[in-house]
Amino acid sequence: MAGMRDAPTAAVVVDPDGVVSGWSEGGRLLLGWTAKDTVGRPVTDLLAGPPPPGFPESYGSAPDHTGPVPLRHRNGSTVDAVVTAQPLSGADGRALGHVVTVQRWGRRPVIADRAFEQCPFALGVYDPELRFLWINASSGRVIAHSEEQVLGKKYREVLPEFDRSLFPERDDKPYTDALAEVARTGEPARLITVFHPRGSDYANAWATSIWPVRDDEGRVRAIANWGFDMSAEYWARQRLLILNKAGGGIGRTLDVIGTAQELARTPVPGFVDLVTVDLFDEVLRGEEPPSVSALAPGETIALSRAARHSAQDDTDRAPGHPTPVSHAPGSVAARCMTTGQSTVQLAAEPGEGGEWAFGPGLAADPAHWPPGNPLIDESIAAEGLTCRITVPLRARGALLGVVAFSRSDRPEAFTADDLILAEELTAKAAIAIDNARRYSRERTTALTLQRSLLPQRLTSPEALEVASRYLPAGTGAEVGGDWFDVIPLSGARVALVVGDVVGHGLHASASMGRLRTAVRTLADVDLPPDELLTHLDDLVIHLSSDLQPASRFQPTGEFGATCLYTVYDPVSRRFALASAGHPLPLVIAPDGTRTPVSVQPGPPLGIGGLPFEATELDLPEGSLLALYTDGLIEDRERDVDHGIARLLRVLAQSATSLEALCDTVLDSMLPEHRTDDAALLLARTHALDPQHVADWDVEPDPAQVPRARKFTLDQLDAWGLEEASFVTELVVSELVTNAIRYGQPPIRLRLIRDTSLICEVSDASNTAPHLRRARAFDEGGRGLLLVAQLTQGWGTRHTTEGKTIWCAQTLTELGEPR
Numbered sequence: 001m002a003g004m005r006d007a008p009t010a011a012v013v014v015d016p017d018g019v020v021s022g023w024s025e026g027g028r029l030l031l032g033w034t035a036k037d038t039v040g041r042p043v044t045d046l047l048a049g050p051p052p053p054g055f056p057e058s059y060g061s062a063p064d065h066t067g068p069v070p071l072r073h074r075n076g077s078t079v080d081a082v083v084t085a086q087p088l089s090g091a092d093g094r095a096l097g098h099v100v101t102v103q104r105w106g107r108r109p110v111i112a113d114r115a116f117e118q119c120p121f122a123l124g125v126y127d128p129e130l131r132f133l134w135i136n137a138s139s140g141r142v143i144a145h146s147e148e149q150v151l152g153k154k155y156r157e158v159l160p161e162f163d164r165s166l167f168p169e170r171d172d173k174p175y176t177d178a179l180a181e182v183a184r185t186g187e188p189a190r191l192i193t194v195f196h197p198r199g200s201d202y203a204n205a206w207a208t209s210i211w212p213v214r215d216d217e218g219r220v221r222a223i224a225n226w227g228f229d230m231s232a233e234y235w236a237r238q239r240l241l242i243l244n245k246a247g248g249g250i251g252r253t254l255d256v257i258g259t260a261q262e263l264a265r266t267p268v269p270g271f272v273d274l275v276t277v278d279l280f281d282e283v284l285r286g287e288e289p290p291s292v293s294a295l296a297p298g299e300t301i302a303l304s305r306a307a308r309h310s311a312q313d314d315t316d317r318a319p320g321h322p323t324p325v326s327h328a329p330g331s332v333a334a335r336c337m338t339t340g341q342s343t344v345q346l347a348a349e350p351g352e353g354g355e356w357a358f359g360p361g362l363a364a365d366p367a368h369w370p371p372g373n374p375l376i377d378e379s380i381a382a383e384g385l386t387c388r389i390t391v392p393l394r395a396r397g398a399l400l401g402v403v404a405f406s407r408s409d410r411p412e413a414f415t416a417d418d419l420i421l422a423e424e425l426t427a428k429a430a431i432a433i434d435n436a437r438r439y440s441r442e443r444t445t446a447l448t449l450q451r452s453l454l455p456q457r458l459t460s461p462e463a464l465e466v467a468s469r470y471l472p473a474g475t476g477a478e479v480g481g482d483w484f485d486v487i488p489l490s491g492a493r494v495a496l497v498v499g500d501v502v503g504h505g506l507h508a509s510a511s512m513g514r515l516r517t518a519v520r521t522l523a524d525v526d527l528p529p530d531e532l533l534t535h536l537d538d539l540v541i542h543l544s545s546d547l548q549p550a551s552r553f554q555p556t557g558e559f560g561a562t563c564l565y566t567v568y569d570p571v572s573r574r575f576a577l578a579s580a581g582h583p584l585p586l587v588i589a590p591d592g593t594r595t596p597v598s599v600q601p602g603p604p605l606g607i608g609g610l611p612f613e614a615t616e617l618d619l620p621e622g623s624l625l626a627l628y629t630d631g632l633i634e635d636r637e638r639d640v641d642h643g644i645a646r647l648l649r650v651l652a653q654s655a656t657s658l659e660a661l662c663d664t665v666l667d668s669m670l671p672e673h674r675t676d677d678a679a680l681l682l683a684r685t686h687a688l689d690p691q692h693v694a695d696w697d698v699e700p701d702p703a704q705v706p707r708a709r710k711f712t713l714d715q716l717d718a719w720g721l722e723e724a725s726f727v728t729e730l731v732v733s734e735l736v737t738n739a740i741r742y743g744q745p746p747i748r749l750r751l752i753r754d755t756s757l758i759c760e761v762s763d764a765s766n767t768a769p770h771l772r773r774a775r776a777f778d779e780g781g782r783g784l785l786l787v788a789q790l791t792q793g794w795g796t797r798h799t800t801e802g803k804t805i806w807c808a809q810t811l812t813e814l815g816e817p818r
Contacts, residue, residue, distance in 0.1 A: 010081075010102035013088070014043045014056060016095055030081070030102060032074030043100070046071050048078045056085040056100050068105040080105035121228045122206075125213065128183045128220055130155040130176070142206075142227075155179060162195065175208075182210045183223050192234065193227070203412070205234030239421045242271055246425050251432030254439040256284055257306050257322065263403065263429035264309035271421065272405045273311040274385075278303040278325050278333070279393070279401035283433065286440030289398050292338065301327045301334050303401055311409065332377075332390050333402045340399075342391045342423055344374040346413050347381040368416040384408050389419055391426040395434035403429070443472075461486075462754050463494045463570035464625075465684040467658035469666055472677050481508030481561070482629045482679040483516050487523045490797050490806045492570050492688060492754040495523050498627040498681055499563035499582065502604075514543065515561055515605075526797035529565045529578035530614035533602065536563060537580065540606040560606040564627060570688040571752065573621065578614040580605045583630060583640070590622040592652050621687040626651055631676035632669050643669070658682045688754065692719075695750040698761075700740050708736045708749055712759075719753050724809060727790045728759060734787055735761040735805050738769060744802070756792070756808040764802035 008029035013022030020043050023035035031046070044051045048070040052059075055069075068080040082103045088096040116123060122139035126132055132150040140146050143159060155176055156163050162175040175193050182189050188211035194203050208227035212220040250262045260277040268275055280289045281304055295301060304322035327333040332343050380388055389405040405422045407414070466486055481501025489495055497519055501511045518539050522532045540561060562582035568575050577585065577597070581604030587595035595617065602612035626647070633643025650668045655661035662682055670678055694715045698704050712732045716725050732749065739747045743763030752758040769784055787794050787807050794807035 008104070010100075012038075012043065012046075012100040012102065013097060014085075014100055015097040018042050018044065018056075020046075021097065027102070030104060031071060031079060037074070048072045056083065056098055057087075059083050059085040059100075071102065121226050123226050124224065126155060126179065126223045126225075128223065130179055130183065130223065132158070133222060179210060179223055179225070182212055183220060186212045186214075186220050188212065192230070194234070204229055204231045206230065236417065238270065239417065242267055242421065243424055243428075246428050250425075250429050251435065254436045256286070256433055256436045256440060259429065259432045259436050260307035261309070262432075263425065264307035267405065267422075267425060268309050269311035271418070272389075273408045273410065274404075274406040275307070275309050276305060276404045276406075277307040277393070277401065277429075278327075278403075279306045279322070279433070280304075280399075283400050283437050284322060286437050286444055289400050289437075292340070292399050295334075295338055295399075298329045300329060301337060303327065306401075327402070332375075332388075333404070336390045336392045337399055337402055340392055340394065341370075341372070342389060342419060343372070344369075344414050344419055345377040345380050345385075345388045345390070346374045347376075347378055347386050370416075370419070373416075373419065374414070380406075386411060387414050389414055389422040391422050393426055393430045393433070395427075395430035398434065400430060400433055400437075461488055461492070461494045462688065463492055463568055463686055464496075465658055465686065466496075467662045467682045469662045469680045470677070471666060471670065471679075481512040482631065482677040483512045484627065484679050484681045485516060485519065486681070486683075487520055489523065489567065490526055490795055490808070491758060491760060491804070492752055494568050494570075496566045496568065496585075496625065496627055496681060496683055497523075497564065498629060498679060499561055500629045500631075500677075500679075502560040511543075511561070515540070515563070519563070519565070523565075524795070526795065528614060529567060529576050530612040532565055533563060533578050533580045533605070533612040537605050537608060537612075541608050544606055560604055562604050566625075566627070568619070568625075568683070568685060570686055570754075571693055573619050573685070573687050575617045575619045575623075575625070575685075576614060577617075578602070578612045580612060583628065583633070583644075586624075586626040586644070586648060586651065587617065587619065588624040588626070588648075588651055590620055594648060595619070595623070619685050621685060623685045624651065625683040625685065627681040627683075629677065629679045631678035632665075632680055635671055635676075658684060688752070692753040693750065695748060698736055698739070698747040698749055700743075700745045700747055702737070702740055704740065705733055705736050709733055711749070712751065715751050721753070721757060721811075724757055727809065728757065731787045731790060731807055732759055732761075734784070735759065735807070738784075738805070739763045742767065742769070753811075756810050758806060758808045760804050760806040762799075762802060762804040766798065766803060768796045768798070768803060769805065 008026045010027035010030045011024035015021045020038045023038045069083045071079045071081050073079050084101045085098045117136050122142050123136040124139050125134045150158050190209050193206045206227040207230045210225045213222040215221050246266045264275040282289050305325045306322045385406045385408050387407050391403050393401040403426050485497040487495040501508045563580045564582040566577040579601035584597045599615035603610045696711050709729045739761050743765040748762045750760040791807040792810050797804040
């Protein structure tokens with residue numbers, strides 16, 4: 001009855017005289033007439049117009065007789081119908097009339113049934129319980145069942161594999177659930193279904209539509225679906241997605257091994273199950289790779305496995321730990337590298353009929369393969385592989401190594417399109433690896449230059465205990481221009497310097513070397529911190545002008561820097577400093593409290609026209625000084641104030657030594673991925689024992705010279721430095737005589753016993769003496785020459801009260817004091 005209500009068909013029995021002798025319920029549903037109304041009446045009374053010729057005798061079942069016939073509905077309307085008449089015969093062959101079937105015009109004609117049956121798309125109709133009602137021939141071929149085999153059976157019984165997700169990692173909904181959801185909700189659905197057809201090893205992609213079929217009252221009476229094979233388009237899109245993923249995933253870091261690992265991870269598991277990347281050792285070191293001509297035939301090619309990624313264990317080889325591998329002469333990898341051609345290996349033989357058992361699409365045609373591919377190589381099956389693509393890794397004409405893309409867990413063989421994808425991935429990665437190699441070479445050069453310009457070994461003056469650390473930026477950033485220095489000065493003083501050049505790379509390293517040399521030169525003149533920075537600022541301005549381009553096509557280099565210059569005097573325990581745009585030092589007293597540094601940093605070097613402010617602090621013995629660059633305290637996740645506060649907390653921790661404290665600071669302050677260089681210089685102050693300093697005020701009278709010599713001899717005897725008496729007496733005599741003769745009072749003599757024996761004579765005159773060569777009959781001019789010859793160093797230091805002439809003798813040459 002449900003079928004009659006969905007498509008009412010009237011069955012009418014007409015006797016040989018054309019009178020209705022039988023009427024079905026379908027006639028009432030279709031035309032509104034009951035059996036009582038029609039039986040006994042001519043069948044022509046049902047027509048809405050004149051009867052067609054031969055009606056109903058000539059209306060057989062042939063398609064030519066299925067045109068519309070207008071019939072009268074009981075309510076007066078006209079119903080266009082399809083009329084089919086079949087003759088009735090008795091047992092004796094006598095004609096009993098006709099059986100006439102009437103259906104509403106609009107049902108598909110017989111040719112339409114054939115069109116649906118022969119449709120190349122897969123069509124199917126199921127009841128709300130997902131029992132098969134009808135499928136066409138194409139659908140039968142897809143599910144490997146005929147219509148007779150599936151009618152009345154549930155979808156899950158016939159196709160249990162569609163009752164689970166074929167790609168659970170993508171959270172795909174099982175196709176059976178999609179059918180059931182349409183039956184439940186009455187909402188149509190469109191989806192792409194990827195599955196393995198029965199008898200095939202290859203996953204096919206089908207575009208499918210599912211929709212509900214409703215009766216006149218709108219109730220869902222069936223579920224229909226159709227689909228077509230879009231495997232070629234689907235897999236082409238998947239290849240594009242992998243290439244798009246490679247565009248954003250390969251070459252993110254300027255690191256050779258990291259880039260190789262990005263290449264290994266990108267196509268797994270969507271394309272292959274295993275990727276290996278082998279590189280020449282020269283590439284890993286940032287050097288030029290060997291030329292192809294250097295690969296002698298018959299010799300084993302030695303490489304290093306820089307990356308390996310497998311879908312089975314989903315693990316990478318640890319970064320920075322490449323393992324040696326070798327490719328024997330005649331091997332596929334060796335042949336690919338020497339010829340520059342890719343090779344596809346298949347473990348399976350060709351299919352029956354001489355056709356290759358490849359996947360869907362035009363690429364399955366052997367005519368699309370490049371010469372020599374694919375290669376049937378059953379030996380790869382021993383490695384657990386079904387197929388492998390080996391591609392030489394080349395960039396800018398240079399051979400960097402070789403890449404292997406392998407399948408083991410899937411039965412599909414590679415297609416020619418897969419070979420193109422593997423070569424595209426390799427080409428993209430090759431450029432990124434070569435860029436990383438070139439960057440590594442430049443970075444190594446810059447690091448070598450920078451380390452050669454930094455102090456190789458810090459001096460260990462008596463005034464300070466020092467320790468330092470310098471860490472360049474991470475591998476993803478260029479080398480900067482941070483530097484530090486410890487410079488011994490006259491009078492047992494020590495200068496501590498830290499600076500940072502603007503920019504990165506070789507230019508920054510070279511500029512850093514220039515500034516460090518300039519600071520050492522200016523420090524040798526014994527300038528106060530603020531004056532030294534003023535001269536250094538002038539130098540940077542001149543150097544910047546030298547970098548201006550001669551033409552608009554010549555690139556320019558920016559040159560600017562910050563610098564902190566400090567001086568510590570162990571005799572007075574005074575700490576003087578001035579800053580040119582550099583972070584101020586942290587001063588921590590022996591009790592752990594922070595000593596504030598009340599000075600305003602000046603402008604960075606290279607600005608010009610602005611003064612630098614200097615300040616002095618009195619430090620108790622054992623104070624901790626921390627000089628650093630901004631790379632230590634500042635990063636993307638914290639500002640300068642937070643960085644300084646954190647550094648103070650770390651410095652407050654107890655440590656066995658300054659070296660250990662340096663390590664603790666770096667471990668606590670620096671992030672894993674640094675974007676800037678970091679320099680740290682720690683110093684702990686010592687005060688010179690007052691018994692190691694002796695001074696005496698000298699009256700401006702030549703008669704005081706002998707008394708100055710006697711004072712010197714007595715002090716040397718008290719220090720146990722009798723061996724230095726002759727030289728020291730002589731230089732004191734010369735320096736005191738010059739101060740009395742050419743200087744201005746007050747005059748003061750000071751002796752300091754540190755790592756060297758220092759003799760200083762100060763006066764209030766700003767006129768500095770000069771070393772000159774005396775002629776044969778000159779009465780003077782030999783004093784400073786004599787001092788320079790007898791001591792290991794001498795110089796002039798200007799102060800606010802005048803000047804100081806000093807000279808030093810190395811104590812190791814004088815013997816150990818008593």
